[in-house]
Amino acid sequence: MKVxxxxxxxxxxxxxIGFAQLRGALAEEMYLMSNPNTPNFESFDHSAMALPKxxxxxxxxxxxxxxxxxxxxxxxxxxxxPVLADALLxxxxxxxxxxxxxxxxxxxxxxxxxxxYKFQMDAAAVRSYMAQxxxxxxxxWPVSNSSNSGQN
Numbered sequence: 254m255k256v257x258x259x260x261x262x263x264x265x266x267x268x269x270i271g272f273a274q275l276r277g278a279l280a281e282e283m284y285l286m287s288n289p290n291t292p293n294f295e296s297f298d299h300s301a302m303a304l305p306k307x308x309x310x311x312x313x314x315x316x317x318x319x320x321x322x323x324x325x326x327x328x329x330x331x332x333x334x335p336v337l338a339d340a341l342l343x344x345x346x347x348x349x350x351x352x353x354x355x356x357x358x359x360x361x362x363x364x365x366x367x368x369x370y371k372f373q374m375d376a377a378a379v380r381s382y383m384a385q386x387x388x389x390x391x392x393x394w395p396v397s398n399s400s401n402s403g404q405n
Contacts, residue, residue: 277380280388295397297395299335304328324382327379337357337358338387358379
């Protein structure tokens with residue numbers, strides 16, 4: 254950020270990059286580079302992952318709390334349907350295809366929201382958090398024992 258900030262502010266004084274957006278953009282790029290094709294998610298135990306204890310044990314408020322809620326939301330959504338999350342990352346941002354993929358994710362989104370919390374996300378935020386959760390998941394999900402049956 255210290256390298257990027259002077260360059261961007263000098264040329265575009267109104268432009269700011271938040272940490273969540275930067276993490277999401279990096280996670281998306283790293284995920285797609287590591288997975289040029291949609292992985293066989295059936296070969297992974299893509300169960301929901303617990304958030305780091307440090308995140309949930311802390312008494313957070315405001316933006317910090319909303320970040321934890323957003324990450325929990327994304328991890329739940331990606332665990333429930335990693336194929337749709339992957340398809341979202343393979344669309345062009347702000348395209349009709351991106352809108353269509355987010356619409357397909359809608360049935361999964363509602364049940365993943367922490368009870369008692371309300372927040373709004375635009376398409377870029379949904380994409381950012383899904384990318385982070387999917388990239389983290391592919392690094393952490395164990396190979397499923399059931400995936401080896403009948404395959405060489």
